[in-house]
Amino acid sequence: METIAKGKINIxxxxxxKREDGLHxxxxxxxxxxxxxxxxxQITANTNSPDSEIHLTSENYLHGYRHSKFEEVSERGDFTRNLLYKAFQKISAHLREPVSISIYLKKYLPPEGGIGGGSSNAGLFLKEIFPWTQLSKEEEISLAxxxxxxxxxxxxSSPCFVSGIGEVLEPITVSQGTGILAIPPFGLSTASMYAGLQKSLQKPYGSQVWKSLAEDLIRSLQVGDWAYLQNRLENEFEKIAFQTQxxxxxxxxxxxESGAVYASLSGSGSCFYGIYPSDRERDEALSIVSNRFPDMEFRTFSF
Incomplete structure (x- = not known):
């Protein structure tokens, strides 16, 4: 199976x-x-051993400190620290038979970017190996x-309204779009970003305010009314990110200023993105922002 472990943006x-379990x-x-x-x-039955095994071959296309950061958890460093290996450890006990797994990876998604990184790699791997188990859908989500x-x-494979710590997923429809992703030469620590929010410890409760608000927002997402969403769907981490960087x-x-109809930090950062009305306007904007921010790496994307 050859495909792309896609990144994600947060809208x-x-x-x-903060929950009683210490998570947010x-x-x-x-x-x-x-x-x-x-x-x-590539997943094949391992007839030569009673144990399953995993092998990674990777090409590292990251820049700056992120290049070294991935090297540390690649097959050239300590692969046991990689989320792919951690996913393999979790799934091994559930396999119907021993397997040999070979993964070839071209690494472009940056760590400490807020767009998926290692989670995307692990998710795609699990999606492909779950058929070798007898886990229920609920058990698959729990393991992931x-x-x-x-x-x-x-x-x-679809956009989702996400709650819990990220595991409660409700598929929704989002209008097709195109944008520019900025990958800064620095990262933002997820732990320090959450700590900066200083959220109080509370017991779980249902956010009815968000739910009622979400109905209008989801309708706007479905038709791509980004102007309506500009000041209504915001990333709470931005206020800390702007202070830090x-x-x-x-x-x-x-x-x-280059024509984006919506722009936001993704996740806890540090990647930032802008959504544009068309591919032509996006490509024109790419030249503008690339010249204005020469130390940034920019990538175009669609959804």
């Missing part, structure tokens, strides 16, 4: 409270995008969640 991200409750819309990591996965909070989303605030302004 809106609210963190209503979220409300967001996750949208898979065309930009991602090409992966080739144990690998990483975002991993359950990458078992899906003021360049990101300037980048958001740069996206809007």
């Amino acid at each position: 809106g991200l609210m963190i209503p409270y 409750e979220i409300r967001s819309v996750f949208v898979p995008i065309s930009f991602g990591d090409p992966m080739k996965i 969640k144990s690998v990483g909070a975002d991993v359950p989303f990458f078992l899906q 003021p360049l990101l605030k300037e980048l958001k302004l740069g996206f809007y």
